[in-house]
Amino acid sequence: MRLPLLCCLCLVLLPWPAVADDAILVFTRTARFRHESIPVAVDTLRTLAAGQGLRIDHSEDGAAFTPANLARYQAVVFANTTGDVLDGAQQAALQAYVEGGGGFLGLHSAADTEYDWPWYGELVGAWFHKHPPGLQTAQVMVANDGHDGHDGQRWSVTDEIYNYRRNPRPFVQVLATVDESSYEGGTMGADHPIAWCRPMGRGRSWYTGFGHDAAVYADANVLALLRRGLAYATGATAAC
Template sequence: MKKLLLLFIAITFTLSGVAVAQSGQFNALLFTKTDGWHHESINEGVDAIRELGERHMFHVNWQEMTGVFTDEGLSNYDVIIFLNTTGDVLNEDQQAAVERFIQSGKGFVGIHSASDTEYEWEWYTQLVGRMFKTHPKIETAEITVRENNFPGLERYPKSRWWTDEWYEFGEEKADGLNYLITVDEDTYDVTDDWGQGRAKGMGDFHPVAWYHEFDGGRSFYTAMGHMPENYRDDLFLEHIWGGILWAATGKGL
C-alpha cells in the first residue's frame, strides 16, 4: 500500500511539472557554467530570472552541467541564456548543437561575462556580437538609452546613473548589430591595468547592450550585471526580461 501511495505521489508531481511547463509562454535554458572567473552575482541572477519566469509565465531550467547541450536536450527550449559564463564551457559536439538550435529559429541571451566565454569558437563570437577585452574598476557612470522601443526599455529614462563593471570590447564580430544602450566615458575613469590588459576606453561610442538577428535566430546581449545588487533593480530586470522575450519569441519589434 505504501509503495502505491509513493508511486501516486511521484506521478502527480511529474504531471504537475509537465502542466506548468506547458502552460508557460516559452521555455528558457539558464546556463551558468564557468571555466575562469566565477561571479558572486550568479546566484542572485538565477533567482532574479526565475522570478521573472514566475511573473511573466515562462519556464526556467537552470543548469551548470553541459549534458543538456544535444539536439534532443535543446529541443525542449526556445531560448538559451548564458548568465555570467566564462571560458571554454562546451565541447565541439555541444557547440554544434547550439548552432543548430539557433539555425532552427530560436534565441540566445548573453548577460555580462557571456562575452568572456568561448573566444576560440568563432560562430559564438559572432552570435554575441562583440567580445570582452578588459575593464577598469567598478564605478558609477551615466548610461544612455539609444532605442527605447525595444521590449523592456519602454520605461527607462533617456539617461541614468548606474554602477557596474564597464566592459571594454573588441571589434564587431557580426554585421547588423542594433545598439540599445551606451555608457558615457566622460563620467568615469576608463583607465586601469590589472593584468588582463590595460583599459583605455572605447572613445565616443561605448556600447553596453545590443541585439541582432543571426544565422536564422535571434541574439540579445547586455554587458551590465556584474554585481549581486544589480539583480535587485526593477528597471534592470525589465531590460533582461525584454531581451529574453524578444530572443525567445521575436515579439516586441
C-alpha cells in the same frame, strides 16, 4: 507505420525548435573567473521568466546541449559563463538551435566565453577586452528605437563596465550605450555599446554587459532591460 510524404515535409520545414516547453535554459558553467552574483542572476531570471509565463531549468552541465534537449526550450541564457564551456558537439547543437529559430540571451561575462569559437563571437556580438578596476557608476543612454517610450532616456547604474574587443555596432542593433565621460577607464570612446541584439539565422541573440554585481539585479532599469531581452530571446516580441 510510414508517415505520409506531406507530413514528413512539414516536419522537415518546421523552424527549430519545432516543439518547445514553456521554459528557458539558464547555463552558468565557468572555466575561468566565477562571479559571486551567479545565484542572484539565476533567481532574478527565474522571477522575470515567471512574469512571462515561463519557468527556467538551471544547468552547469554541457551535456544539456544536445539537439533533443535544446528543442525543449524557447531560449538559452548564458548567465556569467566564462572560458571554454562547450565541446565541439555541444557547440554544434547550440549553433543549430539558434540558427534554426531558437533564442540566446547573454549576461555580462557571456562575452568572456568561448574565445576560440568564431561563430560564438558573432552570436554574442563582441568579446570582452578588459574593464576598469572595481565597481563604477556610469550614465546609460537608451537608444532612440521607438521601444516602450524609453527613447533617449538616461539613467545611472553601478556595475563593472566592460570594454570590448570591437565595437559591435556594425553587426548588431545597439539598445544602450554608456557615457565614458561619467566614469573612469572606458576605452571605446564616444560610442560604447552596453546592450544590443541581432538576428542569427532564423533565431535571435540579445546581450547586455550588465550583471557583474549582485546588487545590479535589483536595479529597476536593469530589470526592465532584462525583461526586454527575455521577450526578444523567447520570440514573445519581434522587436528587441
